[in-house]
Amino acid sequence: MLVKDVMRAPVLSVGPEWTLEDAYKLLLERGIRHLPVVADGRLVGIITDRDIRLATSHLNPKGPCPGCTQVGEVMTKDVITAHPLDPVEEAARVMRERKIGSLPVLEDGSLVGIVTGIDLLDALLKLTGVTEPSGRLEVRLPDRPGELARLTGFLAGKGINIHSLLSYPEDGDFVRAVVRVNTLETHLLAEGLRQEGFEVIWPPKKPW
Template identity: 85%
Template sequence: MLVKDVMKSPVLSVGPETTLEEAYRLLLEKGIRHLPVVKDGKLLGIVTDRDIRLATSHLNPKGPCPGCTQVGEVVTKEVVTAHPLDPVEEAAFVMRHRKIGCLPVLEDGELVGIVTGIDLLDALLRLTGVTEPSGRLEVRLPDRVGELARLTGFLAGRGVNIHSLLSYPEEGEYVRAVVRVNTLETHLLAQGLREAGFEVLWPPKKPW
């Protein structure tokens, strides 16, 4: 799955001359938290609801026009961006590592989309197959060649279709595989897996 599959497009943006009051009203109306700031088709930066609140908290409410400060005066200019063809897991890593809430998406220097933390959570749901009717298996495998194939071969031999399969390494030279399958009878599958020598973590073994 790529960034282009989950990004929001077209992107709602503002110019640097937009006032903080106008920008904040737009954020509230659209239910969003980030506004790219664009001038002459080029991305200048990002302004967030937090940026606006912090900026206005320092203004004199009795001043001539406390909401007339322009977005260009408070915009965050050093913006980390993504490309439409970036894998979503790389975008998620960048956002987590940089502790940022969104990535504007640029293609040939043009703003074509924006991806947020919520978009990446939606991507995770799609990748795991949890949005479709399915059963879940979690199996710990030795981290060696052929073990994952042995697991998928077992499921294929039972006529079970795999909706999604994610795996990640564990300490002690093991890999944990999380599988979504096209049946809710996962306890029967788990029993068969255990009898075949697999270490099944989910569903747990029934006490009877």
């Protein structure tokens, strides 16, 4: 799955000359938290609802138009961006490492979309197959060639269709495979897997 598959487009943006008050009203009206800032067709910054709240909290509420500060004075100028063809997991890694909540998406220098943490959560739900009726298996496998193929081969032999398959490494030369399958009878599948020597984490073994 790529950024272009989950990004929001077209993108709502503001200019650096906008006031914080007007930008905040737009955020509230549209139910969003991030606004790219564009000048002369070029991305020059990004501003969030948090930026606006922090900026206005330092202003004298009785002073002359506390919300009239311009976006360009508060926005983040060194914007971290993504490309439409970036993998979603790379976008997630960047956002996690940089501790940011969104990535404007640029293509040939033009702003074509924006991806947020919520968009990446939606992508995770699709990747795990949880949005479709399915059963879940979680199996601990030795980290060596052929083990994953052995698992999928067992399922294919039972006529089970795999909706999604994710794996991640564990300490001690093991990997954890999380599989979504087209049946809710996962306890029967789990018992069959155990009989074949697989270590099934989920569903747990029944006490009877």
